[in-house]
Structure formats: structure tokens, C-alpha cells
Amino acid sequence: xxxxxxxxxxxxxxxxxxxxxxxxxxxxxxxxxxxxxxxxxxxxxxxxxxxxxxxxxxxxxxxxxxxxxxxxxxxxxxxxxxxxxxxxxxxxxxxxxxxxxxxxxxxxxxxxxxxxxxxxxxxxxxxxxxxxxxxxxxxxxxxxxxxxxxxxxxxxxxxxxxxxxxxxxxxxxxxxxxxxxxxxxxxxxxxxxxxxxxxxxxxxxxxxxxxxxxxxxxxxxxxxxxxxxxxxxxxxxxxxxxxxxxxxxxxxxxxxxxxxxxxxxxxxxxxxxxxxxxxxxxx
Amino acid sequence: xxxxxxxxxxxxxxxxxxxxxxxxxxxxxxxxxxxxxxxxxxxxxxxxxxxxxxxxxxxxxxxxxxxxxxxxxxxxxxxxxxxxxxxxxxxxxxxxxxxxxxxxxxxxxxxxxxxxxxxxxxxxxxxxxxxxxxxxxxxxxxxxxxxxxxxxxxxxxxxxxxxxxxxxxxxxxxxxxxxxxxxxxxxxxxxxxxxxxxxxxxxxxxxxxxxxxxxxxxxxxxxxxxxxxxxxxxxxxxxxxxxxxxxxxxxxxxxxxxxxxxxxxxxxxxxxxxxxxxxxxxxxxxxxxxxxxxxxxxxxxxxxxxxxxxxxxx
Numbered sequence: 107x108x109x110x111x112x113x114x115x116x117x118x119x120x121x122x123x124x125x126x127x128x129x130x131x132x133x134x135x136x137x138x139x140x141x142x143x144x145x146x147x148x149x150x151x152x153x154x155x156x157x158x159x160x161x162x163x164x165x166x167x168x169x170x171x172x173x174x175x176x177x178x179x180x181x182x183x184x185x186x187x188x189x190x191x192x193x194x195x196x197x198x199x200x201x202x203x204x205x206x207x208x209x210x211x212x213x214x215x216x217x218x219x220x221x222x223x224x225x226x227x228x229x230x231x232x233x234x235x236x237x238x239x240x241x242x243x244x245x246x247x248x249x250x251x252x253x254x255x256x257x258x259x260x261x262x263x264x265x266x267x268x269x270x271x272x273x274x275x276x277x278x279x280x281x282x283x284x285x286x287x288x289x290x291x292x293x294x295x296x297x298x299x300x301x302x303x304x305x306x307x308x309x310x311x312x313x314x315x316x317x318x319x320x321x322x323x324x325x326x327x328x329x330x331x332x333x334x335x336x337x338x339x340x341x342x343x344x345x346x347x348x349x350x351x352x353x354x355x356x357x358x359x360x361x362x363x364x365x366x367x368x369x370x371x372x373x374x375x376x377x378x379x380x381x382x383x384x385x386x387x388x389x
Numbered sequence: 390x391x392x393x394x395x396x397x398x399x400x401x402x403x404x405x406x407x408x409x410x411x412x413x414x415x416x417x418x419x420x421x422x423x424x425x426x427x428x429x430x431x432x433x434x435x436x437x438x439x440x441x442x443x444x445x446x447x448x449x450x451x452x453x454x455x456x457x458x459x460x461x462x463x464x465x466x467x468x469x470x471x472x473x474x475x476x477x478x479x480x481x482x483x484x485x486x487x488x489x490x491x492x493x494x495x496x497x498x499x500x501x502x503x504x505x506x507x508x509x510x511x512x513x514x515x516x517x518x519x520x521x522x523x524x525x526x527x528x529x530x531x532x533x534x535x536x537x538x539x540x541x542x543x544x545x546x547x548x549x550x551x552x553x554x555x556x557x558x559x560x561x562x563x564x565x566x567x568x569x570x571x572x573x574x575x576x577x578x579x580x581x582x583x584x585x586x587x588x589x590x591x592x593x594x595x596x597x598x599x600x601x602x603x604x605x606x607x608x609x610x611x612x613x614x615x616x617x618x619x620x621x622x623x624x625x626x627x628x629x630x631x632x633x634x635x636x637x638x639x640x641x642x643x644x645x646x647x648x649x650x651x652x653x654x655x656x657x658x659x660x661x662x663x664x665x666x667x668x669x670x671x672x673x674x675x676x677x678x679x680x681x682x683x684x685x686x687x688x689x690x691x692x693x694x695x696x697x698x699x700x701x702x703x
């Protein structure tokens with residue numbers, strides 16, 4: 107499984123990195139960005155910096171940014187170029203853009219495309235944030251499927267707890283000095299992994315993220331082996347999601363569930379809402 | 390048995406059967422069960438072992454027509470029993486059959502706190518089923534082995550009292566007795582109590598505190614997880630319906646780890662958490678789940694506030 111959880115430092119660069127970096131302090135963030143970008147250069151990836159803030163960070167990695175840009179190793183986009191120029195923020199258009207950019211990088215002989223993006227401004231707007239969260243989950247799946255795409259998504263710590271919980275929920279790896287989502291949802295192979303804790307304070311957020319999940323071959327496999335806690339409200343979100351999937355003829359398989367989760371399912375008679383197959387019980 | 394027994398009643402008839410010894414037990418129950426079968430009623434018997442086997446053997450070939458439930462299992466926490474009867478009533482009534490039940494929740498050997506809950510359960514049965522479809526429920530009470538206070542209380546909780554030879558209205562019974570019983574305070578803890586206050590932002594901290602304490606008491610991990618879940622649900626209820634905050638208390642009592650949640654809310658329906666909530670309803674599930682998963686749950690509510698006490702046996 108992909109590495110997941112809360113991190114203090116930037117993990118060693120690997121394929122399919124998708125790191126959420128919440129920062130309070132510019133200097134500490136510059137160091138993290140440098141670490142992340144240097145790892146990509148060492149792996150032979152093309153770097154794409156989104157946002158002026160990121161382009162500035164890049165200058166601290168190497169004195170020779172202009173040479174790297176001229177050579178095509180580094181590409182830069184301002185936030186306006188990346189998002190706003192194409193009209194309203196549409197996750198599907200984002201995916202098409204990064205899909206093409208990643209292919210171009212691999213066609214040009216790079217090992218992949220490593221994106222460093224500062225997207226706080228999108229997260230600050232509640233309407234755009236919903237699309238941003240959906241996009242983050244799509245991007246995570248794109249990275250997880252071995253496309254060569256990896257990303258560090260940076261957010262300012264002063265965005266507020268709601269916005270930070272929304273965006274941290276959709277990354278496998280999260281660095282957050284303060285508020286972060288109590289759960290993480292990410293893609294691993296053809297499975298969707300739900301890890302951490304879900305209760306009444308986070309179940310609505312889980313429902314929003316699950317709505318963005320995309321089936322594979324007419325079914326969704328949700329791996330909950332890393333789920334530490336889930337209350338009744340969380341179970342109901344899963345059951346309602348299963349019902350929505352069923353309405354689209356998509357089957358839901360839940361793997362790695364605890365004995366307690368299955369017992370809750372039975373006691374609450376949630377099978378009546380939608381059929382869910384449980385497999386691979388964890389202890 | 391008197392002739393009145395064979396005339397189907399069109400209301401809920403809740404009857405205490407006082408017995409002394411095995412022969413008397415069978416003499417009281419066999420005619421009641423056979424009478425039900427003769428009238429093509431659906432007969433459901435919830436008895437503890439070994440009385441369950443004793444009845445099954447004594448019924449001989451009739452036993453196949455009777456549904457047997459282990460009361461020590463379905464009624465381990467008496468807060469679960471009404472849900473079982475409600476489901477049976479619903480199932481058989483919609484299939485066009487009358488229900489006839491035997492239920493012995495207050496059987497000898499039960500702990501004091503369980504017997505206290507059995508009394509409240511017996512009172513709530515009247516509240517739950519009076520005014521609904523007619524059916525009969527006979528509750529055996531072991532006069533030889535139960536504390537006298539328990540058999541005496543059965544006179545107050547059942548409108549009809551009987552023995553293997555008599556059947557009379559119980560003069561001590563008064564309708565609506567559940568109101569006072571549901572508002573009654575619970576016994577104060579004798580030992581040292583750990584207390585804490587929780588609000589909307591403390592639900593996860595509350596469940597962690599409870600889980601940690603339960604672990605430190607030496608409860609097995611499976612029970613710790615159940616208590617963690619119960620803590621989350623009950624703290625959530627306080628935040629949602631109990632004035633936004635509550636008090637957590639934890640202590641050790643004779644053979645039990647006790648976790649209690651109190652808040653300033655008032656239950657509008659004393660059956661909350663005892664009946665399986667409809668799929669489309671939002672509330673009531675947390676307490677229902679707690680009742681199903683925990684060893685013993687004691688709920689009390691009045692305009693003074695609500696207390697939910699959860700006991701886990703060692």
C-alpha cells in the first residue's frame with residue numbers, strides 16, 4: 107500500500123507521491139518545497155511549479171532555475187494560468203491538463219511529472235473548495251494508477267479548520283501543524299482506502315469525498331483496514347453511498363473491516379439500505 | 390386454567406405468573422402455550438436455560454410449533470427485549486397471526502442492577518404495547534429463588550397476576566408507572582469517581598478518555614472498542630439533544646466498569662433506544678446500538694436531565 111498518515115518531514119521521493127503540506131511559516135515551507143523538488147530532480151522527473159510562491163521556492167533549490175526552465179526540466183505556471191485562464195475551475199479539465207502534461211514529460215524522457223502547487227486561494231472559497239476536493243481525489247487516483255504524476259499541494263494554515271479538514275482529508279500523506287481531517291481517503295491500486303477516524307463531526311465531509319470516488323470495472327472496493335474508529339453517522343454515510351452506487355449499478359465491496367463495524371452494520375440493519383459485500387475481516 | 394384464558398382479547402395482556410418449583414412452572418406454562426397453539430397463534434418463548442430445555446422437552450411434539458429464544462442472551466441487557474417483542478409482533482401481525490409470548494426477564498441469579506432494569510422493562514412493556522394490536526405476554530416469576538422485593542414489584546408492573554391455578558387482576562398495578570420509574574435516580578457510586586465535562590468539540594477526546602480508562606481497568610480489547618463507540622454515541626447525543634454538553638463519570642462497581650453520561654436534556658419518549666429505529670429516521674440509532682452492544686444500559690430521564698449509565702461486567 108502507498109505510505110499514508112501524518113508526517114513531520116517530506117518523505118523520500120517516490121512514484122505516486124501525493125503530499126498535503128499545511129504551512130504557517132514561509133521559511134519552513136521553503137525548506138519542504140526544496141526537499142520535495144530536489145527529490146524529483148534526483149529521480150529524473152520534470153518539475154512543474156504552480157503559483158508564483160512556488161516559482162520563488164524553486165529559486166532556493168538551485169541558482170540555475172533559468173537554465174533548467176530553458177532546458178525543459180522545469181515548467182512554471184502562475185495560478186491564473188493554471189486555473190483561472192480556463193474559466194471556472196473544473197476538475198475534469200484539470201485532469202485532462204495534467205494527464206497531457208505528464209504524458210509530455212514521459213515522452214520527453216522524464217520519469218514523470220512532479221507538481222508543486224500552492225492552491226490556498228481555491229480552498230479559501232467554499233464553492234470552489236468543493237470542486238478542489240473533488241479534483242484532489244481525482245488527482246490522487248491519477249497518481250496512484252502509475253501515471254508518473256506526483257504532487258505536493260500546499261495550503262496556508264490560516265485557511266481555517268473547515269477548509270483545512272476538507273483538503274487534508276483527500277491526501278494519503280499530510281503535514282499539518284494544527285487542524286487536519288480526522289480521516290484520510292486515497293486511492294491504492296483499484297481500491298479506495300479510508301483510514302483514521304470518522305464521527306458525527308466528520309461524516310458530512312466523508313460523504314462529500316465519497317461522492318467523488320470513481321468506480322473501476324463497475325465496482326468500488328473500499329479498504330477500511332486502517333480505519334481506527336467509525337460511529338453510527340459514519341456507517342450511515344457508507345450505507346447511503348452504497349445505495350447511490352447501487353442506483354448507478356455499481357457494487358460496493360468493503361474490505362478489512364473490523365468485527366465491530368460488521369456488527370454495527372447488522373444491528374443497524376444497514377443491509378436494507380443497499381447491499382454491501384464485506385471481505386477480508388481484520389482482527 | 391379458567392375459561393377466560395381461551396377467549397382472545399383484543400388488547401395487550403401483560404400477566405405475571407408466580408411459580409414455585411419445576412412442576413408448578415410447567416403446570417402454569419404448558420396450558421398457556423398449548424392454548425395458543427390451538428388457536429393458531431404464533432407462540433414465542435423467551436426463557437433462560439435450563440428452563441428453556443425443560444419447556445421444550447415437556448411440550449414434546451408441540452415444541453416444533455414454538456419459537457424459543459434464550460432470555461439470558463436476548464435479555465442480557467433488558468433494554469433489548471422490547472425490540473424483540475415489537476419485531477415479533479410486527480412480523481406475526483402482518484402475517485395475519487396473533488402473537489402469544491412467554492418472557493422471564495427477571496430470573497434467579499441475575500445481578501441487582503439487572504433486576505432493577507427488568508422492573509423498568511416490565512413497566513415500559515405496558516407503555517410500548519397498550520393500545521396496539523392485541524397479544525398476550527406471560528412473565529414467569531420464580532417465587533422460591535427471587536428476592537421478595539422483585540416478586541412484589543411484579544404485582545405493580547403487571548395488570549394481571551396468576552399462578553398455575555388462579556388468574557386475577559393485580560390490584561397493585563397502576564397504568565403509567567413507567568413515568569416515575571424512568572425519572573427515578575440511580576444509586577450513587579460507592580467508590581472513587583473520575584469525572585469530566587464534554588462539549589461539542591470534545592467527542593473524540595471523550596471516547597479516547599473512556600477507551601484509555603477501560604483498557605486500564607483490564608477490560609478485553611473487544612469490550613474497550615465497544616465502550617469507545619458507546620462513549621462517542623452518548624457524548625454525541627448530549628451535544629445534539631442534551632443541551633450541547635454533558636458530564637462523564639467513570640468508576641468501578643461490584644464486578645463492573647461503569648461509564649456514565651449525564652446532560653440537561655429530557656427524553657420525550659422513554660422507549661428511545663429500545664426499538665429499532667426506522668431506516669429513514671435520523672435519531673435514536675446511537676442509543677439503540679449502545680443497548681445492543683453493551684452489557685447493561687440504564688437510562689433515566691426527567692425534566693431534571695438525562696443519565697445513561699453503561700455497565701461492563703468483568
